[in-house]
Every structure is written in structure tokens, then in C-alpha cells.
Amino acid sequence: MLAEIGIVTETLALLAAVYAVVAALWSVQKRERRWLHSARNAVAVSWLMITAALLALLIELINADFSLLYVYNTTDRAxxxxxxxxxxxxxxxxxLLFWSWIMGAFALAAVLSNWDTDRRFMPYVIAVTIGTLAFFLSLTVFFENPFDRFWQDPSGNVIVSALQPPNTWPLAQRDGLGMNPLLRHPGMLIHPPTLYLGYVGLVIPFAFAVAALATGDLSPRWIRATKTWALIAWLFLSLGLLLGMRWAYDVLGWGGYWGWDPVENSALLPWLTGTAFLHSVLIQEKRGMLKKWNMVLIIITYLLVVLGTFSTRSGIVSSVHSFAESPIGGPxxxxxAVSVGIxxxxxxxxxxxxxxxAExxxxxxREAFFIINNMLFAGLTIATFWGTYAPIFSELLTGEKITMGPPYFESxxxxxxxxxxxxxxxxxxxxxxxxxxxHLIRALAIPTVLALALVVVIFISGTRHPVALLGxxxxxxAGFSTLAEYWKGAVARHRSRGEPYLLxxxxxxxxxxxxxxxxxxxLGIVIIAFGIIGSSIFQEETQQRLAAGESLVIDGYEMVFExxxxxxxxxxxxxxxxARVSVYxxxxxxxxxxPRRDIFINPHGAQDLTSPSVYSTVGGDxxxxxxxxxxxxxxxxxxxxYLNPLVGWIWWGGVILVIGTLIAVWPDRRESRIRSRALATGLAGSSEVA
Amino acid sequence: MRKTYLAAALIALISTITGIAVGIAGAQDGGDRTVTDDDVNRVARQLYCPICENVPLDVCGTRACIDARNEIRQMLEDGMSDEEIIAVFVERWGERAVATPRDPTLSFLVWALPLTAIVIAVALLVWQLYSWSERRTRPAQQAPAIQPGTDDKYRQRLEREIRERS
Structure with missing residues (x-):
């Protein structure tokens, strides 16, 4: 029964989404507000239907209903x-269904929260966000349906189909295959959702950019409407990347956290362009510059989101994530291609x-340096994109498959x-x-002196690696310069208002x-960078075979196999x-x-998972x-x-990054008041309601 | 006469010791080297699994990689250098065996695009900076001498107060 509910609701969600797109665009054509209202309501209906389908699937998973192929493939009784x-x-x-649910939620929230202030944009925002949603829903309904079930015909053949074929009866497996052992990690509970939130969140600024292009309202209105959305999306994408790194470190058992794998790169690419976008929109807001560039950036970011999803799910670039391969690559x-064209x-x-x-x-x-910063991000995007997809081009052009490993990306x-x-x-x-x-020399003096002092201290402590010292x-x-900004501000407040420094x-x-x-x-990024430099340049490793009671020695540590x-x-x-080992x-x-090795047993054999054990200190793991x-x-x-110096700094830097982003996106009452006042006086776009 | 015998004995002794030393060294080069797991991993780290793409050979658990590591151990014991071993695997598995291609054409293909992009970006940047400085020397140079953070009243006030009070 739940499967039927799922099939009906996901189909209704798709129909409602298609209707919402058509009604939204029709409202522009006919200049009738009621069509736009109808489109908005359809967005809500679509999301509610996806929610119902998702709940149906969740209950099926919890109940371990092995008549569903998806439940059979991803869970087991244990x-x-x-x-x-x-x-x-x-x-x-x-x-894919979960992705659609998040997309629907973001689209609905973006429409409702900007309904009064940016009504003119709404038809296009609905068309883009819900158009994207409709596409992913159609993949779910027609290609990768989570409600596909097992059926058996009189000859004993097992057929998989969402709807019951004639002359068949339902078939339920006794037990499922269970989840891929690599995915059985606490990080996996939140890594995919955060990454999806990041991906989906970036669709919102793109939708507003398209709306600005379509309506011809090229003022910074679309940027103001989506700045918080972009920052939230960036936060989730950053979090998704960090959690993915942590998962790789804990589960893949190769002592590292980033291998420049195509799937990792696919998430990094929109992060790079998204970060550039967050900086460059400031210039448009402040100076009215870089309008073309901002449009190009957000379009590229959207395309990278879709491309990343496409390339990892189609299997076009092979990687350790190839478990997600399926025939949805073509659509x-x-x-x-259609998105690029439009x-x-x-x-x-x-x-x-x-x-x-302005010029x-x-x-x-600051704007000149932001422009250089954007060019660097563009350079990083091109280099990473090329490194990720060069094997495909090489195979196409020369017939020779190549590998693009860390040496390329690092250099x-x-x-x-x-x-x-x-x-x-x-x-x-x-x-x-x-x-x-x-002013520049005065401002540079303290951070420069402190940075040089840091290098001297590191040098005296024995580090001679030139790249590490430079890094x-x-x-x-960068860190001292940021701290200096805090210091200057706190001192100024202390002097002008008598506030204690901390206050x-x-x-x-x-x-x-x-x-x-x-x-x-x-500051969070700076701390992450310290961790990356330390752990990548100074990593040490040894591999030895020990009998019980024997030990190995590595850089001042002795490990005894008990x-x-x-x-x-x-x-x-x-x-x-x-294994029981003691570290001295x-x-x-x-x-x-x-350290241990888990051997998971399922109806089709055994799968191994090697779990590392780690002794962590501030200095390293x-x-x-x-x-x-x-x-x-x-x-x-x-x-x-492995000895991984400073690796823990990456995770702590991530925590600081998250706190900083939350502070930056936290609603500002003063800004809200100004916005409300502007709205009340008709300056914020209500006069442009369709 | 005695001196002659002594000299001959000394030469024979030196020759024998030298011969033994050379022999030992030769034997070490030729096949009796002790090869550790770390030696094998040092080479394997530079190679990639032919089945699971993008996975270095030193951390891959497939049968093919286990065999390849055993082969690397044998090659090291036989006295082959790291480079020679890598060349053997590139010959066998193709350019995908290494982190970046060694074939000159493929290598050019791989490195040319990012390097060209960087050169173009730097050229564009220099050109832009030049054109801005050109514009600045024209009437625009008389643009108001803006002090730090002019458009940010709060920061301007902070800095003014710092100046006044220091």
C-alpha cells in the first residue's frame, strides 16, 4: 500500500511541478496575477507530494519491506x-527523491520569502527552480524509481517494475543486501544531505539571475534577494566537502582525506565559483561593477552543479564513488545542454x-583585489575542471586513457x-x-612582521622545507591580517566607548x-590551510609485519602489537x-x-571494511x-x-568556518527594518507586481 | 727476496679484499637486496590501479594490485631502479598507470591548457591594470582622494577616532 502511495504522490508531484512552470510562464504571457498565484500554490502542492512520497519510502525502509528493490539493495534486517x-x-x-525534496523545500521557501519584495521575478524564479525540480522528479518517476518492486511470473522469472505486470504476483525477498560498508559511517548520515543542500541552494541565486535577465531588471536587486541564500548554500557545500573529507579519512583507510577524485572535484568546482561569486557580488553591490561577470559566475556555478551531478551519476568519470552509476546520464x-542554451x-x-x-x-x-581574487578562483576552476575531465578528452582524442592524479592538481x-x-x-x-x-604600508606592517616571525620560529624549530615555510x-x-582587523575594531571601541576589549x-x-x-x-580557512600544509608536506608512513609482542618505530613513536x-x-x-596495539x-x-577489519556478510558474499584507529593531538594524528x-x-x-601532522586543524578550522558563516547569515534586525520600511514606502518592488 | 715475497703477499691480500668487497657489492646490486614494504610502497605510490581508476597502487586491495606489488618487490630485489619499474608498468598498462602522462603528446595536452589559461589570465590582468592606470592619468586622476573605507561610515568613524585618540 505504501509503495502505491509513493508512486501516486511522486507522479502527482511531477505533474504539479510541470503545471507550476507552465502557469508561471503563462502569467507573464497573459499578464494575469491569478496564474502566478496558481503557480505558487502548485509549488507548495508539489513539495507536499514529494514529502508524502519520501515518508512512504522512509517507512518502507524502516519496516524493511524487501518487496521493494531499493529497500532490498540498501538495507538488511541487521x-x-x-x-x-x-x-x-x-x-x-x-x-534523487531526497534531492528533489530539498529542491522543492528551497524553491518554496525562496518563493514565499521573496513573494512580496520581488514579485516581478517570481514567474522566472518558479520556472527555473521548479523546472529543475521537474527534471529530477522525471528521473525518479521514469528512470530510477525507488518504488520499483519484485514480481514473479508463472515461469518463476523475477521482474522488477513499479506497476504490477499482467500475470504476476508480488515477491518479497527474505533479507536485503545491506548498505555498502563504505557508507556505514556517522559522517554519511549528514554528508550527502549537506552536499545536496549546498548544490540545491546554489540553484536559487541562479534562478534570480535568470529572472533579472528575463525581466531586464539588472539592478543589484537580484543579488540582495539571494545573498543570504548563496551564503547558506556555500555553508552547506563547505560542510559537505569537509564531512566528505572526514569520511574519507575515517573510512577509506589510506591515511589521507582528499585524493582529487572526480567526485570530490565535482563538489569542489561549484564551491570555487560560488566562493568567487560571494566576493564579486560585493563589488556590484558597492560599486555597480562586474555585472556581466556575476551573471557568468552564477550561470557557471549552476552548470557545474548539474554537471557534477551528471558526471558522478552517469559514471562518465570513474571513481571510488562509482556505486552511483546508472543509465540516467543521457537525460x-x-x-x-538545454540549461546552457537558455x-x-x-x-x-x-x-x-x-x-x-563605475570604473x-x-x-x-579593495575592488581591484577582489577582481584578482576572482581571476584566481576562475583559474582554479579551469585547472580543476581540466584535471577532472582531461581523461575523457584524452580518450576521445587519442584513444589513450590517462590518469590525472594529485601531482597535477598540487603543482x-x-x-x-x-x-x-x-x-x-x-x-x-x-x-x-x-x-x-x-595607509597600506602602515596596515601591512604588523601582519607582515608577525608572519615573518612565524616563519622564523618554524625554521628554528627545525623545518627546512622551502614550500612549507613559504606556505x-x-x-x-592572511591570518594575522584578519586578526589585526578584529584588534583594530576592538581597540577603537574601547577608546571611543570605554568598552572592555572582549565586549x-x-x-x-x-x-x-x-x-x-x-x-x-x-580565519577558519587559514586554520584549515595550516592543517593541509602540515599533513600533506610532512606526512610520514611505514608498513611493517609484526608478530604479537613485536614493535615498530616511526619518528619518536613506538607501536607494540599486543x-x-x-x-x-x-x-x-x-x-x-x-588488533590491540599500544603507542609509546x-x-x-x-x-x-x-585498528580493525569488519567483514560484512550478505546473501551475495562478503564485503570488507578496514577501520583505522587514531591517536590525535594538536600536533597531529x-x-x-x-x-x-x-x-x-x-x-x-x-x-x-601514518603520522599526519596538524591534520586535526582541518576539522577545527571547519568548525570555525561554520560558526563564521552562521554569524554572517544571521538575520540582522536593522536590515530587516530598513527592508520593511522600503517595502512599506513602495520602494522595494511591490509596485512591480505582475 | 723477502721483500718481494712480502710485496706479492700484500698485493694478493689487497686484491682478495678488494675482490671480496666488489663481489659483495655486486651481489647486493645483483639480487640479494633486502626490500621492505616501505620500499615497495615508495614505488607503488607512483602507480595507479588498472581496474579501480584514480586509486594508487599502494592502497588498493584488488588482486591485480596485490600481484603488481609482489612484482615490484621482485623487481627491486633484482636491482631495478624505481624509474625502470615504473617504465615497465607504463609499457604494460599504458599512460593511465602514472599520475600524469609521460608520453610527450599527452603530456603536452594535459599541461598546455592550464598553463595557457594562466598565461592568458595574467596577460589580461596586466592589460587591464595598464588600461586602468592609463585612465587614471587622465582627468579621472582627480577623483576625490578617498580615505580608507570612505563608503563605510562605521569604519571611517572608528579610524578617525583611533587617529584622534592616539
Whole structure:
């Protein structure tokens, strides 16, 4: 019964979405408000129907109804409640429905929250967001239906279909296959949803950009309407990337967190253009410049979102994420081509109207440095895009498949990121329009001296690696420059208002959330960069086979293999082989670790998962895994040990980044008041209601 | 006469020691080297699994990669250098075996685009900066001398207060 409800509601959701797009565009054609109202209501209906379908699937997963192919593929009887909920996005069909649900929620929220202020944009915003939603819903209904069921005909053949074929009866499997062991990680509970939220969130600014192009209202209105949406989407995309890194670090067992895998790159690409967009819209807001560039950026960001989804789900670029491959690649490619066509047509139609209202007054101005920053982000996007897709082009052009591994990305992207950090340190010190040389030198002095001091301290402590010293210096400069901004503000408040420094600092956040929240994001990124430099340049590893009682030594640590424990897990879901090792530093016991190997057993065989065990300190991680392909036993077990300096800084930097973004997006009452006042006086667009 | 015998014995001794030393060194080069897992991983890290694309050989658990690592160990024991071993695998698996292609044409294809993009971007930037500075030297140069953060009243006030009070 639930499956039928799911099939009916997802189909109704698709029909409502198609109707919403048609009604929204019809409202423009006929200039009748009632069609737009009808479209808005259809958006709500569509989302409610998707919600019903999603709930139906969730209940089927929790109930372990193995008459559904999707439930059979992603869960088993041994899975606990958390894993069954996670299964909602643990497979292709479910994740597409989940993606659609988030898209519907974002679209509805964007329409309702901007309904009064930006009514003129609404037909196009609905057309774009719900058009995208309709496309993904059609994939769910026609290609990857999570409500496909097993049927058996009189000859005993098993048929999979959403609707019952003639002369068949329902068939339920006894148990499911269970989720891919690699996905059974706490990070997987929230990694896909956050990534989807990031992807979907970026569709909203794109929709408003298209609306601006279609209506010809090329003022910064569309940017003001979507700045918060863009920042929220960026937050989720950042969080999704960080959680993905953490998952890779904890689950994939290779001692790293980022391998420049095509799927990782697919999420990084819209993050790069989205970050550039967040900076460049400030210039349009402040100076009326870069209008064309902002349009191009948001269009590219949207296309990268669709391309990323297409390339990872079609299997066109192979990767460790290839479990998501399916035949939906063709329709996605068509959708991508149509989206490119429409966006470019609209853009070129308005090209001449997108002239800048101002020119740069000086190269030493914040906007000039933001432009250079944007060019660097564009460079990073091109380089990463090329590195990701070059194997396809190579195969097409020469017939030879190639690999684009970390050496390519590190040698091209590394210097670009370095210059980007330099700009991150410089730009906040510069004023809009023009900065005098005297002011610039004065502002540069303290961060530069502190950064040089940092390099000297690191050098004295024994680090001689030139790239590391340069990297720490540049990143340190960006960090000190940001801290100097806080310091200046707190001191000024202390002097002018007598506020204690800490209170003055807190009031800075209250006074200008966007700016000081943004600086906190910068600090988070700086800390992440320290972690990346430390863990990538100074990583050490060793692999040795030890018998119980033997030990290995790596850079001041001694690891003793005490013995093995093994047996079935209490829930019977897996066979666990766990090693007991003790870690000593300077003769002192610092940790007892348990690297293990889980062998999941399902009707089709066994799947392995090697889980590392980690001793973490501020200075770095002692990371040990069992080498799963070697024999494991008390008489001899092969261990691989990694020392990852500063790696924990990446996760803590991520936390600071999230806090900074939340501060920056937190609603500002003063701004809301100004907006309400403008609305009341008819300045905010209500006069343009269709 | 005695001196002659002594000299001959000394030469024989030196020759023998040298011979033994050379022999030992030769044997080490030729096939009896002790190869550790770390040695194997040092080479394997530079190669990629032919089945699971984008997965380095040192961390891949497929049968093909296990066999390949055993082969690398044997090649190292036989005295082959890292480069020679990598060349063998590139010959066998093609250019996909390494992180970036070694074939000159493919290598050009891979590196040319990003490098060209960077060169064009830098040229565009320089050209833009030049044209801005050209414009600045024209009447626009008399644009009001804006002090830091002029359009940000709050920051301007802060900085004014700092100046006044310091």
C-alpha cells in the first residue's frame, strides 16, 4: 500500500511541478496575477507530494519491506534505525527523491520569502527552480524509481517494475543486501544531505539571475534577494566537502582525506565559483561593477552543479564513488545542454545592458583585489575542471586513457591557492575605491612582521622545507591580517566607548555581522590551510609485519602489537578482527588503539571494511590500519602507520568556518527594518507586481 | 727476496679484499637486496590501479594490485631502479598507470591548457591594470582622494577616532 502511495504522490508531484512552470510562464504571457498565484500554490502542492512520497519510502525502509528493490539493495534486517534512515540517500533512486525534496523545500521557501519584495521575478524564479525540480522528479518517476518492486511470473522469472505486470504476483525477498560498508559511517548520515543542500541552494541565486535577465531588471536587486541564500548554500557545500573529507579519512583507510577524485572535484568546482561569486557580488553591490561577470559566475556555478551531478551519476568519470552509476546520464546531458542554451541566450540578449556603472579608481583598492581574487578562483576552476575531465578528452582524442592524479592538481592549484591567501590577507586592509600608499604600508606592517616571525620560529624549530615555510608564511600573513582587523575594531571601541576589549569584539559582530562573520570564515580557512600544509608536506608512513609482542618505530613513536581479538559482532551483522596495539612516545604509553577489519556478510558474499584507529593531538594524528589484503594473525599482522601532522586543524578550522558563516547569515534586525520600511514606502518592488 | 715475497703477499691480500668487497657489492646490486614494504610502497605510490581508476597502487586491495606489488618487490630485489619499474608498468598498462602522462603528446595536452589559461589570465590582468592606470592619468586622476573605507561610515568613524585618540 505504501509503495502505491509513493508512486501516486511522486507522479502527482511531477505533474504539479510541470503545471507550476507552465502557469508561471503563462502569467507573464497573459499578464494575469491569478496564474502566478496558481503557480505558487502548485509549488507548495508539489513539495507536499514529494514529502508524502519520501515518508512512504522512509517507512518502507524502516519496516524493511524487501518487496521493494531499493529497500532490498540498501538495507538488511541487521541494520539499525539510523542506518535504515541513512539508506534514504544511500542509493541512486532514493538520493534523487531526497534531492528533489530539498529542491522543492528551497524553491518554496525562496518563493514565499521573496513573494512580496520581488514579485516581478517570481514567474522566472518558479520556472527555473521548479523546472529543475521537474527534471529530477522525471528521473525518479521514469528512470530510477525507488518504488520499483519484485514480481514473479508463472515461469518463476523475477521482474522488477513499479506497476504490477499482467500475470504476476508480488515477491518479497527474505533479507536485503545491506548498505555498502563504505557508507556505514556517522559522517554519511549528514554528508550527502549537506552536499545536496549546498548544490540545491546554489540553484536559487541562479534562478534570480535568470529572472533579472528575463525581466531586464539588472539592478543589484537580484543579488540582495539571494545573498543570504548563496551564503547558506556555500555553508552547506563547505560542510559537505569537509564531512566528505572526514569520511574519507575515517573510512577509506589510506591515511589521507582528499585524493582529487572526480567526485570530490565535482563538489569542489561549484564551491570555487560560488566562493568567487560571494566576493564579486560585493563589488556590484558597492560599486555597480562586474555585472556581466556575476551573471557568468552564477550561470557557471549552476552548470557545474548539474554537471557534477551528471558526471558522478552517469559514471562518465570513474571513481571510488562509482556505486552511483546508472543509465540516467543521457537525460542529464540533454538537460545540461538545454540549461546552457537558455542561460547563454538570455545572457547575450542583455549583454549590452550589463555595463558597469563605475570604473576602478585605483589598483590599490579593495575592488581591484577582489577582481584578482576572482581571476584566481576562475583559474582554479579551469585547472580543476581540466584535471577532472582531461581523461575523457584524452580518450576521445587519442584513444589513450590517462590518469590525472594529485601531482597535477598540487603543482597547478598549489601556487594559485598561495596567491589567493596573499590576497586574503591584503584585501581587508584596503579601502573601497582607493588606498593611499602610506595607509597600506602602515596596515601591512604588523601582519607582515608577525608572519615573518612565524616563519622564523618554524625554521628554528627545525623545518627546512622551502614550500612549507613559504606556505606557512603566506597563510600566516592572511591570518594575522584578519586578526589585526578584529584588534583594530576592538581597540577603537574601547577608546571611543570605554568598552572592555572582549565586549568591544563581541559588539563588532553585532554591529556588522557580514564583515566580521566573513573574517571568522577567513580565519577558519587559514586554520584549515595550516592543517593541509602540515599533513600533506610532512606526512610520514611505514608498513611493517609484526608478530604479537613485536614493535615498530616511526619518528619518536613506538607501536607494540599486543594481540588480536576476533569474532562475530553481537548483532550478527559482521565478523570483526581487531588488533590491540599500544603507542609509546619517549617511553611513555600515550594510547591504546584498536585498528580493525569488519567483514560484512550478505546473501551475495562478503564485503570488507578496514577501520583505522587514531591517536590525535594538536600536533597531529598517529593513524594505524590493518593492511586488509595481507594475512592477519597473532603470528604476523601487517600494519600501516601514518603520522599526519596538524591534520586535526582541518576539522577545527571547519568548525570555525561554520560558526563564521552562521554569524554572517544571521538575520540582522536593522536590515530587516530598513527592508520593511522600503517595502512599506513602495520602494522595494511591490509596485512591480505582475 | 723477502721483500718481494712480502710485496706479492700484500698485493694478493689487497686484491682478495678488494675482490671480496666488489663481489659483495655486486651481489647486493645483483639480487640479494633486502626490500621492505616501505620500499615497495615508495614505488607503488607512483602507480595507479588498472581496474579501480584514480586509486594508487599502494592502497588498493584488488588482486591485480596485490600481484603488481609482489612484482615490484621482485623487481627491486633484482636491482631495478624505481624509474625502470615504473617504465615497465607504463609499457604494460599504458599512460593511465602514472599520475600524469609521460608520453610527450599527452603530456603536452594535459599541461598546455592550464598553463595557457594562466598565461592568458595574467596577460589580461596586466592589460587591464595598464588600461586602468592609463585612465587614471587622465582627468579621472582627480577623483576625490578617498580615505580608507570612505563608503563605510562605521569604519571611517572608528579610524578617525583611533587617529584622534592616539
Amino acid at each position: 541494520s539499525d534505525l539510523a542506518l535504515r534512515i541513512t539508506a534514504l540517500w544511500g542509493g541512486q533512486a532514493g538520493s 542529464m546531458l540533454v538537460f545540461l 542561460a547563454l541566450w538570455l545572457l547575450f540578449r542583455r549583454w549590452d545592458s550589463l555595463r558597469s556603472e 576602478l579608481d585605483s589598483v590599490f583598492s 597547478v592549484n598549489g601556487p594559485l591557492f598561495g596567491v589567493l591567501f596573499l590576497l586574503m590577507g591584503l584585501a581587508p586592509l584596503l579601502a573601497w575605491r582607493r588606498t593611499s600608499t602610506r 606557512f608564511g603566506v597563510v600566516g600573513f 568591544g569584539l563581541l559588539n563588532l559582530f553585532k554591529r556588522n555581522r557580514h564583515r566580521y562573520g566573513g573574517y571568522l570564515i577567513h 594481540g588480536l581479538d576476533q569474532g562475530m559482532a553481537p548483532d550478527g551483522s559482521k565478523y570483526v578482527v581487531q 612516545q619517549n617511553g611513555q604509553l600515550v594510547a591504546r588503539l584498536n 598517529f593513524y594505524v590500519i590493518l593492511v586488509s589484503w595481507e594475512e592477519i594473525g597473532d603470528e604476523g599482522t601487517t600494519f600501516k602507520v
